[in-house]
Amino acid sequence: MTPLLRNIVANYTSQLYVILIGLAVVPQYIKYMGIEAYGVIGFFAMLQSWMSLLDLGLSPTLGREASKLKAGVTRAGVLKLFLRFLETLFSFTALVVVALSWILGPWIASSWLKLESLSPSDVALCVVLVACIISLRLLSGIYRGGLLGMERQVVANVIAVIAATLKSLAVLPLLIWVTHSILAFFLFQLVGAIVEIVLMRIAFVKALPSVATEKFQWNLLREPLRFGVGLAFLSGVWIVISQSDKLILSHILSMQNFGEFMLATSVAWGAYSLISPLQQAVLPRLVVFFEQNQHDKFVLLYRQTTMLMAAILAGVAGTMAAYPEHVLFAWTGNLTVAARAADILRWYVSGSGFMALAGMAYVLQHARGDVRMHIRGNLLNVFILIPSTIALTLKFGAIGAAITWAVTNLFFLIFWTRIVHKKFLPEIANSWLTRDISPALLVGALLCVAAHQLNWPVSSRLLSFAGLAVLVVATTGFLLFIQAETRRIMSFFLRGIVKILCTKNV
Template identity: 35%
Template sequence: MSLKRNILASYATQIYVTLIGILILPMYLKYMGAEAYGLVGFFTMLQAWFNLLDLGLTPTVARETARFRGGALDALSYRRLLRALQVIFLAIAIFGAVLMFGFSGLIANRWLNAQTLPLAEIQLCLQLMAGGVALRWMSGFYRGCISGSERLVWLGGFNAFVATLRFVGVLPVLILIGPSPTIFFSYQLLVALIELFGLVAKSQSLFPAIQPDQIIGWSIRSLFIPIRSVLQFSLTIAFTTSAWVLVTQTDKLVLSKFLPLVEYGYFTLAVLAASGVTMVGGPISSALMPRMARLQAEGDAAGLLHLYRKATQIVAVIAIPASLVLAFFAEQVLWVWTGDAIAAAQAAPVLRLYALGNGFLAIAAFPYYLQFAKGDLVLHVRANVMYILLLLPTLIWATWVHGAKGAGYTWLILNALYFFVVPLLVHRRFHKGLHRLWLGKDLLPIFFACSLSAWMLSFFSFSSHSRFFEFLQLISLGLGTFIFGVIAIFLARTARKIIAKKMIDRVKAV
């Protein structure tokens, strides 16, 4: 398959799935109510926490499939590895589903704080969630087989189809049958089943045939030996995945205990809106990391640093305006998005904090790309361990005392702290003098220009009774802040050239 087609298909699918999820979710709030929407947020959080059980297996499936296609594995060894991984995936799926099914009553009674939904209905929803999460977990195995086979065009189309079923297809069901959470999660379970069947069928068609006299085997020995060779890689990936889940999902888990479901629904809405800031860096990082690794391998240190700094500016000039617009105009953004004035007022304070925190996070990711290119992730691992050790107790205390706002302040402060400390250490380790250029010349002009423009625009009244006109006004604000950031880049470059020329002229005059 063409690499270009695969990349385009992946980007198109990612954009479509992300947009459809963001645009449709407020409809759930409208038809199901805030408390039931809180259950939807809890369901999303559960799927993320289930990734802790992944142990790096999903990336391993894709990697070993790619290695087989490259000739590093023969068909029998590959099929034996697939069977061993299938058994592990199935065992984890059953374990997770049974565990959640068994504790559904306890979670409904002791963990979630429902006010209007009957406990029996919540327990049934949790049991349906258990089945849906387990089925989607199994789908990850077959998705890894397909992506490792580089059938990304087919996979992108299938993912878009499933996302349409999951997000859009449920709306007619809620309208025609009833807007109860039980119906919603029953439908999601059905979609997860359809997704699994589709991926299994495609994967089976890609599995290589083996000779009739060759036996894959079901013995413990035949299942364990193939896993042993990929264990180190899986555990390395597992740490990164686990750290990311702990960093991004702990607040949601803690708040699901401390907040009433209605408030948890508003919190979920705010976090989802703020996630738009971090999405800016996704496409950039996918293209940036392999290119930086190649430049490092070629010994082109100057090219590596040039690309690193330019990419930082590209993300900054998009992420900083996005986070500032969401922070300064949080309530207007939420009202335009949901059409619900109450939800907008409730979620706006949390959105402001998470948007600013995500702005720091989007830019603080760049030192990781530099470490990845250098092949040295020691600082990244240590920084994440320290971050988690700070996050967990601080978040629990702040949430207990201040609720969702406490979680927002924790997210903002810790991400700001990470931004000011970790890049400094990384830059000092690999390129002395880089941090002054990266922070002072590449980022600060953009930050000051965008902050000043957003602050000035916040004094103007943009009130409107039309969501469409309010949307146009917000787009204008975002574009204006973005343009200020771009201008700041060019002005900073021009100013540096003028100052440098004057200094050279003075030296010559002496």
């Protein structure tokens, strides 16, 4: 198995585990802590997304510098200098975040959130705990970015699995047999964050070459910091785009209704999260191909990645959009919640799928080290999406935000990606959408149309889950094997698995 294929498999194994375990424990959280407590958990998850702005785009920048070290175009001593600079900067940022949380915690608990049964004093303490968790995640993100950039993705994913198990599964005995307190829940999350950062740092430091750190000079950091500033701006715009609706609704809705809203969006983001492992595995290799001027290999890998993404999204997101009530019922077992949140899930998962496909234009620009067009595109997105989201959310509530999300992302997939490709890869500007994307969009649309014609009653969680799983596998498999590029990849992958199994049995 090639290193790239091994990284893809490791990324997907880890990501699927993290997604599935995260989805599996949510019904238990609701059972033992209540839907209001889950709404508060969803609010803090949204808050953590906003606080990722503090990363300033520097973790992925470190990853790109690590990829350049692998390509032989930078020095290990410079990479170590950049790492030390980031550790110092983020440690100071962490102290500021925790201090502010002590000040703002009581206001958030008593004035912003619409609490009904939870104690405001407990929620205020949770704000401080979340600030500590955010601070640790900022630092661990540095080391994870470096590991991904050096293509040590198997190690990074093993650590992610350990941390997810601690945060999601290991907390259940505490909630079931000791206390249902949301404060205890976040204390356990803090323990998981500490374990994660320790393991990530050990792994990354071990992966670095044994050379001395370069003496501090601003000129050595100028180029990565310049690139990081662009990513920081993009991260800020991305957070505004993806989290504004949640921020507005967290103040408008009761925590119980907000919890139902977060259930639907969590499933939708689960579909989107299936794409990041593929991008993480491919991006360092694209950087190497670009830096070494291997243009044909760059284009081929970029197109193959697009087709793989499109097939996966058509299967997963298309099935969710076609049968959202079945998805929510199979997950929670609650028919009432499933019926109320189904339309939100349908529109959000569709928009997330469009956004994931359009995100390949960002992968292209990131690999080339030029994200200026992506900045312009995101600014345009802000001017279109944010006013529309605010207006429709205030008028129609969650469903207005969901429809706005889907329509805006479809617009950018169809029109903006072509502009980007005409600049950076003009040879595929016309064929990328029609040849690499359109089959998946067509199949996903046909699924939704067929769902309206096929009467599939919501009656059994097991039947719903089994039917959904079959539909996902059949749709994804069909798309993978109708295109020559992905058919070759899957044939190579299956031959590799057979070879490994045969070798072990000898």
